[in-house]
Amino acid sequence: MKSRSFCDYCGLAFTGPGYSPDGKSRFCCYGCYLVQRIVGSSSDEGIASWIIIRLGIGAFLSMNVMMISLVLYAAAPGDLGARTIQGLHWLMVILATPAVIILGGPFVLAGLRDLLRHRLTTDVLVVTGSLAAYGVSVAHTIMGRGQVYFDTGTMLLLIVTLGRLLEASAKNRTSQAIRDMMAMTPATARVLREGDEIEISSEEICAGDMLVVRPGEKIPSDGRITTGNCLVEEAAFTGESKPRTCSSGDYVFGGSVDCDGLIVMEVEAVGEDSLVARIREMVTQAQQDRAPVERFAERIATVFVPGIWLLAMGTAAYWAFACHNPARAGMTALAVLVVACPCALGLATPMASCLAIGRAARDGVLIRSGAVLERLPRINTIFFDKTGTLTCNSLSVEDILAAYGAAPDDILMWTAPLESASEHSIARAITTHARTHDLPVGRVTQFRAISGYGVEGDVIVNGESRHVTAGSLKLLLQSYELPPELTVNTESTAIYVGWSGVIRGVILLGDSSRPEAREAIAALKAAGICTAVISGDREDPTRRLACELGISEVFSECIPTAKAEVIKKLRGTGVAMVGDGINDAPALAQADVGIAVGGGTDLAKQSSDITLLGDDLSRIPAVLELSRTTCRIIRQNLWWAFGYNCIAISLACMGYIHPLIAASAMFISSLCVICNSLRLTRSPEKDIAVTPGKS
Template structure:
């Protein structure tokens, strides 16, 4: 690998080999963080390290630092092959050999322990012959990693396993030639407490089998936990039919597409990359990207996203983003980094696991010494010390949090909830208030003019032409609605000079040497002073009915008022009801007037409304709620929502939102159906419940098992089985999150973001 400097802005992803427990992950993390300019997070479940660099650091230096700690590392390329299946197969081969030798060994050991009269000359050597391949080749991964850790003066779970296997085997060889080899267990209960006459060969083989099985199922579970992310990464097209300038078609790999190229999408084809439809119309299935079951109709001028599927019709699409810049690639990286991130609760578990191994070694030594000082036979003391070594596996503790978070982020991606960091899940669990933006969030954001009232002596066409000319330079939803009406009625739209956007209030400009102002009544009153009584009366009536009123002033005189309506999303009322059923307080935040805001709030079931808030004040409104002791989630989509999203405890941005909104949020909601909001909250709660259950088991298991082992109440073989089963329990409990379901999506809406007047 060349000694390339990693760009400070782009985190380096490393695959870490040789980690066997959370203590290993904590050790690698500490080593990396000792380098200047490095902030590293190591995840035991994913076996990845995410290294953020505040200064250029050679990638080879990072790898050398990891190797100096006794582990392997390599940089992860974007096209790296998944290693999970290879690891599972390698573990499976060792497990098969261990079972073929270990099962007869266990049967023979139990039989000879219960019925000593069946012992034959040289029976010990038969047991030893069956044991050797298990405790050498099959257990070699544990021995190799234990030796590597010992060379670097560090502890790991493999040291406990390797010491247990070696000690059991060595003690058995010693006792084979002594009188203690003739001892036998006192019935089945004696066998459970102490195996065949202090012959621990079956214990050594059994522990190897249990740990290998646990590692194999753990590797399979990790692979399964990342299946949602892999499926997301693989939905993209592999090749594409491009359209040349002369109309000829040519099939090329997607990697060769460039911005500005045109490509063809036929029925059943996967859209190759992000672009804009030039010609054609069809329904697009976006379920693989967003989880929405209903197709979306697109036509010329509409944006399409790579990874979606055309259901009918032929499209010609002009490429806008390729490769790593596409929405699909960005979302995959988003989930990968979220899975590599570390929650606060996991950091606590890592700190405990880091000191766990030396504590266990000390406890095993104390157990051995305590039994010997108490006058117990050497066999009993060794048995108890072995049980302590074997049962004290910190794997369950290390897997408790990251496996649940890994599964949750993958399942969330399938449902259209993209988690930018695991802190978002912890925040989502704690929220008690949900603030929802109105325009573009609770409503579709697509405004339409429902009425136009002109003052006496002013023609409708004159007002419409002037207002549309000014609004033609605006991207605001209200402006687009006025321009669309002008095109329908007048055929053309003029251009304004000296255009000026007044954030959250309106726009102004000069049209045919006339000064034109279009905006809220509040703006007009500030700039002009008064609104004619007739127009003001009509404006009040419209706002009472839930419409947005916009006034038009020409040369300092208010001469018309527009009424506009924004359609409430069909899913809004159901989503609000579900949020309230979850015990959450709901608040609507909008820059619209009080009457319109109240009408929309009543329609969707929200009682609390904060209206007529300028974009700059939205974050202040969030801050006031937090000052009251509320834990606040903000749901928005527009540029003006960015500060509020960033200021909330949890920011949720609809995918229709702008880059500013998406960049400021914690969760990206890919659905236009608002049921995704309560679904995200329920997923977070389910994940945190799973993590708490995992940690209770992991801590409780060690708290209960270690004293039992030290007291001589656990056979080392039983201890090995319990250790393996504890890890399997944690992993299988986390995998239940794969079955998390979102409420059925009943509608699909087209939405567009807009700021508010």
């Protein structure tokens, strides 16, 4: 795969050498270089002024050449004498020569670089067309006979230059949302050193530093609050407009805003480990990975320009020899070279893909690549994990049943140290509940997680050691005896705990469904997408939640490998998996599209194609609609690019298009593709509704 670079002005990814006048900066086109120099930093004011002066002089000279040409075109035969006409021709030589040098110089250099790399590009077409018109005109002027086309040569360069400026300005909007996100962290931070507040650059922050953040300020780095409480606005990351209540022990992200309350926080992640840096890396990677339709368009574009050269030469030969009109042959061939627009074809897919990925990132959804964006519209079935995905991930202990003389606190005392070694949401709920009781603190050795079933290990409390197992009834019945009094029939999640060959107790936990889950499921159904719940939990609580949310298909008591097997059987038919935990990672990897919710573990996110930075499930139907809109716009762009080139080139071959009109049409075609793609930047509130049916 060809390596990609990113334009220093518009931020779009591009393949090939691009435009690099100084060997350091890299631009995707000459237009981006021009705009960057004009609107660059204050240190570039001298260069910017020179660029503007050069464009102004070029435009002034070109317009004067055009005015003289209009005089010649408008004069009736005999109105102007031969000497007057010849004088005007030489005046146009004087005006056109510096105009061609000023406006055409960058295109000549770029075209020569491309030719040395054995590449035929749009710049080569522009250079060939304008220099051919200028050269023929100079020759005819020297010979004192024949038609001159100075206006075509100079105005072609002027129109192309102005078109590149407009195109670059439009492309710059593509990555604006991403650049805004990357600039969210403040420039300075206040760090506590020996009890004193010292203001330092954010780049000097180290892990372990204690930072002070006051109300209304941006949080400088990722870390955990040690003192104070506040409301934190994280809309830039999660898309959630409602601030999150944070207090001591809560994790906050650099770039979010402290709405009220002074806090002291300990820095835990800096530099490339911060959330902002990870978002930048993921979005950059997504823009580098090309979708199949983009690679298809690139393959066509590589043979497009050589094909246009052959067609132009064939057209010239036809008009010169078959029609005996050499003058018309040159102008027609020039029109063919200029009107062809590989730019529109090259922009059709990456422009829309980059905008969609940037728009999704702005709304708190990270898409791994353009290929994922292309697969999303084909999804027809979505499997949801239950705990932590469809539920609020706020499991709490409802009751503890005990047997064989054990007390509920005994069950909790021996179970909590075991569960503290796990990061499952059930384990967190049990350890959190244990902290509210005045229980001896134990530790665990020989810990082992039995994927999808539970955990076991040697627990040591007050010097006494026991081998404890906690998990599903199916797991414990393999090695432990079940007392009759612990046979439960409940819709709560049940964790059985045993040691010394007997099940000693049952911990019952409850959770509630996410408030937006029902609406999200309804939106997916309206879009014609089937939904199902797949969980390691028991049948009763899983089916109860599914009925509550309007989901008819349920897969319960599935261990991670069983989840992955179910998804694998449907792989390739348009199946997606939504999950948040380690036990969901195999299924996420097997799905056509894996979606990890924001509260999920790092392994789940690494296995997924899409990551929701928040836990809002309503973003799933929204991103599906965004992908459908994007693919629809890509198809429209490609049809426009192919249709325009077929019609415009045909008309140019027949001699119906003047080269100046061809130059204007070429950039109007590119701008049409850009403007159509920019529809993706409209506010999500206007587009969030899911339309029925599949694209």
